[in-house]
Amino acid sequence: xxxxxxxxxxxxxxxxxxxxxxxxxxxxxxxxxxxxxxxxxxxxxxxxxxxxxxxxxxxxxxxxxxxxxxxxxxxxxxxxxxxxxxxxxxxxxxxxxxxxxxxxxxxxxxxxxxxxxxxxxxxxxxxxxxxxxxxxxxxxxxxxxxxxxxxxxxxxxxxxxxxxxxxxxxxxxxxxxxxxxxxxxxxxxxxxxxxxxxxxxxxxxxxxxxxxxxxxxxxxxxxxxxxxxxxxxxxxxxxxxxxxxxxxxxxxxxxxxxxxxxxxxxxxxxxxxxxxxxxxxxxxxxxxxxxxxxxxxxxx
Numbered sequence: 001x002x003x004x005x006x007x008x009x010x011x012x013x014x015x016x017x018x019x020x021x022x023x024x025x026x027x028x029x030x031x032x033x034x035x036x037x038x039x040x041x042x043x044x045x046x047x048x049x050x051x052x053x054x055x056x057x058x059x060x061x062x063x064x065x066x067x068x069x070x071x072x073x074x075x076x077x078x079x080x081x082x083x084x085x086x087x088x089x090x091x092x093x094x095x096x097x098x099x100x101x102x103x104x105x106x107x108x109x110x111x112x113x114x115x116x117x118x119x120x121x122x123x124x125x126x127x128x129x130x131x132x133x134x135x136x137x138x139x140x141x142x143x144x145x146x147x148x149x150x151x152x153x154x155x156x157x158x159x160x161x162x163x164x165x166x167x168x169x170x171x172x173x174x175x176x177x178x179x180x181x182x183x184x185x186x187x188x189x190x191x192x193x194x195x196x197x198x199x200x201x202x203x204x205x206x207x208x209x210x211x212x213x214x215x216x217x218x219x220x221x222x223x224x225x226x227x228x229x230x231x232x233x234x235x236x237x238x239x240x241x242x243x244x245x246x247x248x249x250x251x252x253x254x255x256x257x258x259x260x261x262x263x264x265x266x267x268x269x270x271x272x273x274x275x276x277x278x279x280x281x282x283x284x285x286x287x288x289x290x291x292x293x294x295x296x297x298x299x300x
Contacts (some may be wrong), residue, residue: 027150
């Protein structure tokens with residue numbers, strides 16, 4: 001009886017918030033509408049350069065974002081692949097081949113959905129399953145960070161949440177219809193609050209494993225993202241981010257040495273409405289992880 005009452009209260013709260021006249025309960029609410037599902041093709045690669053040697057992974061997944069209520073999201077990652085650099089072609093572009101662990105990666109990525117809530121401007125919390133591996137959670141955090149683009153309109157220097165912390169973000173509108181439909185975001189990641197690169201080496205956004213805060217300050221990191229939005233529905237239809245990381249003590253004029261180049265790209269496959277209540281988001285969820293917390297294994 002108690003569970004039924006709780007379900008009804010949560011459902012009524014979701015409907016009330018969805019139709020509130022006093023504005024969205026969080027900035028992300030205008031991007032992803034309640035009771036809708038959004039499907040994207042997500043691709044990421046990370047290349048490490050050291051004394052002429054290059055290595056790094058490339059991954060892709062189909063990402064489904066289900067919205068059971070305002071500012072509540074269930075993210076599923078399926079049909080994932082994992083590859084690694086094997087050579088370079090005549091144009092100097094890396095050639096990737098399937099990694100030996102691609103099947104295990106696919107199974108781990110699609111095993112558990114990731115539940116997410118957003119409050120206000122930048123408070124993003126993740127609700128991982130208890131058996132979610134650390135490296136898989138780090139990858140999913142990177143995916144969430146890439147999709148967390150609130151409606152900012154003309155605001156400049158907005159502090160936005162990323163896996164690197166809250167980051168001062170410069171915001172440029174490239175095209176506008178009823179809303180800004182083409183936007184470029186730029187950040188100096190090394191100036192983000194509590195900046196620390198993701199520590200698990202299998203994350204597509206990882207740079208150096210086991211790194212602690214003092215050494216992290218010796219890294220120069222920048223990020224440039226471009227997003228295109230649906231004018232009527234406001235959700236992203238395309239997004240691409242490029243990151244450059246340079247370990248300053250081992251570089252020459254901050255351009256050569258130990259470097260990493262990471263890319264993320266997401267393309268909308270489709271969206272549709274659905275009916276599902278908000279209760280399932282919180283069922284049996286004792287643990288909470290913030291999107292910009294560094295997730296590390298207990299023995300590190």
